[in-house]
Amino acid sequence: MTDVDSGSQAIVLVLFTALVTVTLMMCVMAGPDRDDLTNFYTGYRSLTPLKNGLAIAGDYISAATVLSTTGIIALAGYDGYVLAVSTALSLVLLMFLMAEPLRNAGEFTMGDVLARNMPGRAVRIAACVVTLAATLPFLVVQLSGAGSLLTFILDMPHGAGARTACIVIVGCLMIIYAALGGMRGTALLQMIKIVILLGTSVVVAALVLNRFDWSPGELVRAAQQGSGTGPAFLQQGLQLGTSVGDRLDFIGLQITVVLGVACLPHITMRLYSAQDVPAVRRSMSWAVGTVTTFCLLVIVVGTGAAALVGSRSILAADPHGRTSVLMLSQALGGAHASAGATILYSAVAGMVFITLLSSVAGMTLAAASSLAHDLFAHAARRGRAEPRTEMTVAAWTCVAVGTVAITLATLVQNWDVGVLTTLAICIGASAVAPALTYSLFWRGFTRTGLLATLYGGASCALVLMVFSEAVSGTPSAVFPNADFHWFPMQSTGLVSIPFGYLAGWLGSRLDHRRHAADSRASRRLYDESEARLLAAAE
Amino acid sequence: MTYPDDRRYPQPDWPQPSTEPYGRTPGYGSYGRGPGQEPSRSGYDDSPHDRYGQAARHEPYAHQPYAHETHRHGADLAALRSAYRVLRRVSTLTALGSFVVYVVLSCYATELMGARITGELSLGMALGILQLVVTFAAVFSYGRSARRSVDPLARVVRERAAGRTAGVAR
Numbered sequence: 001m002t003d004v005d006s007g008s009q010a011i012v013l014v015l016f017t018a019l020v021t022v023t024l025m026m027c028v029m030a031g032p033d034r035d036d037l038t039n040f041y042t043g044y045r046s047l048t049p050l051k052n053g054l055a056i057a058g059d060y061i062s063a064a065t066v067l068s069t070t071g072i073i074a075l076a077g078y079d080g081y082v083l084a085v086s087t088a089l090s091l092v093l094l095m096f097l098m099a100e101p102l103r104n105a106g107e108f109t110m111g112d113v114l115a116r117n118m119p120g121r122a123v124r125i126a127a128c129v130v131t132l133a134a135t136l137p138f139l140v141v142q143l144s145g146a147g148s149l150l151t152f153i154l155d156m157p158h159g160a161g162a163r164t165a166c167i168v169i170v171g172c173l174m175i176i177y178a179a180l181g182g183m184r185g186t187a188l189l190q191m192i193k194i195v196i197l198l199g200t201s202v203v204v205a206a207l208v209l210n211r212f213d214w215s216p217g218e219l220v221r222a223a224q225q226g227s228g229t230g231p232a233f234l235q236q237g238l239q240l241g242t243s244v245g246d247r248l249d250f251i252g253l254q255i256t257v258v259l260g261v262a263c264l265p266h267i268t269m270r271l272y273s274a275q276d277v278p279a280v281r282r283s284m285s286w287a288v289g290t291v292t293t294f295c296l297l298v299i300v301v302g303t304g305a306a307a308l309v310g311s312r313s314i315l316a317a318d319p320h321g322r323t324s325v326l327m328l329s330q331a332l333g334g335a336h337a338s339a340g341a342t343i344l345y346s347a348v349a350g351m352v353f354i355t356l357l358s359s360v361a362g363m364t365l366a367a368a369s370s371l372a373h374d375l376f377a378h379a380a381r382r383g384r385a386e387p388r389t390e391m392t393v394a395a396w397t398c399v400a401v402g403t404v405a406i407t408l409a410t411l412v413q414n415w416d417v418g419v420l421t422t423l424a425i426c427i428g429a430s431a432v433a434p435a436l437t438y439s440l441f442w443r444g445f446t447r448t449g450l451l452a453t454l455y456g457g458a459s460c461a462l463v464l465m466v467f468s469e470a471v472s473g474t475p476s477a478v479f480p481n482a483d484f485h486w487f488p489m490q491s492t493g494l495v496s497i498p499f500g501y502l503a504g505w506l507g508s509r510l511d512h513r514r515h516a517a518d519s520r521a522s523r524r525l526y527d528e529s530e531a532r533l534l535a536a537a538e
Numbered sequence: 539m540t541y542p543d544d545r546r547y548p549q550p551d552w553p554q555p556s557t558e559p560y561g562r563t564p565g566y567g568s569y570g571r572g573p574g575q576e577p578s579r580s581g582y583d584d585s586p587h588d589r590y591g592q593a594a595r596h597e598p599y600a601h602q603p604y605a606h607e608t609h610r611h612g613a614d615l616a617a618l619r620s621a622y623r624v625l626r627r628v629s630t631l632t633a634l635g636s637f638v639v640y641v642v643l644s645c646y647a648t649e650l651m652g653a654r655i656t657g658e659l660s661l662g663m664a665l666g667i668l669q670l671v672v673t674f675a676a677v678f679s680y681g682r683s684a685r686r687s688v689d690p691l692a693r694v695v696r697e698r699a700a701g702r703t704a705g706v707a708r
Contacts, residue, residue: 081666082644088670089637096629096680101622217657224658234660235652236644247645254641258634277692281684285677292673299667531611534618535692537699 008342015350027185037387041108042273043184049279053286056270058190062359063142064421071321073302079239084295086257094262095284101440103280104536106272110265111374117525118447121379126454131265131370134427135363137420143409146170146356153349175402177361179395193358200351201297207332208304222307249489256493260429266366368397419470422491430496431457438504443526446519449508457500464492618691
């Protein structure tokens, strides 16, 4: 980033400050009253379907999705296209399979859904642990990425001090958004983000196509040349390899993405703030439409990055290609110091910045809500906490979660921690998805089954991930110099998703045998609440 | 991927439903309830599968004022449940199935997917983009069939439940 003059940096800085000021003001103004729990967790369910849908899409398209997907498309071509399709499909699957019963069953958090037929502290604690296990890695990877991205954008020296400062600033902002804004405040932030994101992507994609005279064929041909891989750019295999095991790994990764991403707690949490079932359906339609549009745009943008920037420059800046959007906007700007180039670069930088801020704020809020609602109000106080106390606790847990995330992100900032994204998605697919599908659709599901699914699925994903190729043993791993891997894949879903489902089924069978009374009780509770689950009847 | 509501694994400890109430439509009129009558939940706390499709089991409760109502409620709920199940299975399996086929073909039929259709556009790319475009239509048609098949049944269940609650309140 040597060719960005100080003028455009000043504009970028002014833009960042303006974005932060405006969103902070709106967030605080929309924030909840001091002692109103429903308002904090769901915003009174007062958002229209369009707004709620945009907020869901905003939460769904995290900074990791925007930057990594563009990077993978730019570097690996076809594999990135498949990833874009699976990203869009994950939300579609959430809509078709779970959105409506989830809205009826849930109140504030995932713990509410899971504990409705199986009261007890163990369930609440497990729900909270899995929520944290799924959101914290995501949070850490994005915060530590924020450090290097912001130093890149502002062209600061790549020292550890500058990156740490960026991480702390973004982290503090995220805590403020989550603690003061609550669900409604962060919803506004997500809406602003998705509008900016879509607008900028449309412009960038149009400029890319315009550069190639609106001919997709020319674009693809240039991308094949720019990537330096030729026809392989349009075939599966550049990302993970083409051997039998690598292809299996690729299939596993895509299935994990499809099942896992949309189940993550910060996304399902948005569903509870829909007014009723038709509203949640319309919200999801808007969200799916927005996300699909974005995925189509990201394909054009990523291919454009391969064509106009070239894989050599992208790889030199970041091995995962996360800076490819920014480099593309510079390449599109053409002549330095021209007004158009500066405006385009600032807009894309602002888009990256607000995307980073809003995704970390949404995840902090989800983790903090689970801590306050599941762990404090239901597990520690057994559901007898004052709403006012719970609100205060929720605000402070935002601070706590944020502080922990900032600390971890600072500690790992020199490592290549992109694997944490995969870990979060794997936990989503192998613990959260089985627990939710069983809990919503299987009346024979019992407490032991639920605990086995949550703990078993999550720990299976975690253990396999630690001993996978992505952590050690390969040049691109987190610890390239150590080798303690025995699981020959980059993602764990192919093993850990069946394991999660099997654990839930075996646990429930065990309960039928050993604790017949308990298992009958949870079956009766399921039947009694079925009218509410399916029809929202009280 | 297994679906929990497939009930692939027979569980001998539990009474199984003898008939699946597929395709049943809510054609029942609402039954009035006299004031002051206490709600009876008998026949409701038992195993759920015996509530519908086996009329004989309900005869012992016929003299109780709410048994009939409970039976109707159960039948409505069963109709709603099966409507939801059909909708869910068809839509989920279509979406997931087409994607899995696409990914497997991408991996193991590289020549087929690499075949050029027009210019530089390969079959694999075209299918990928087609899936994204079809998503809009799929979401639209899901919404339409949900409005047709599920929503009327859900309304009936909701109204009946509201009626029961009102009856209790009286």
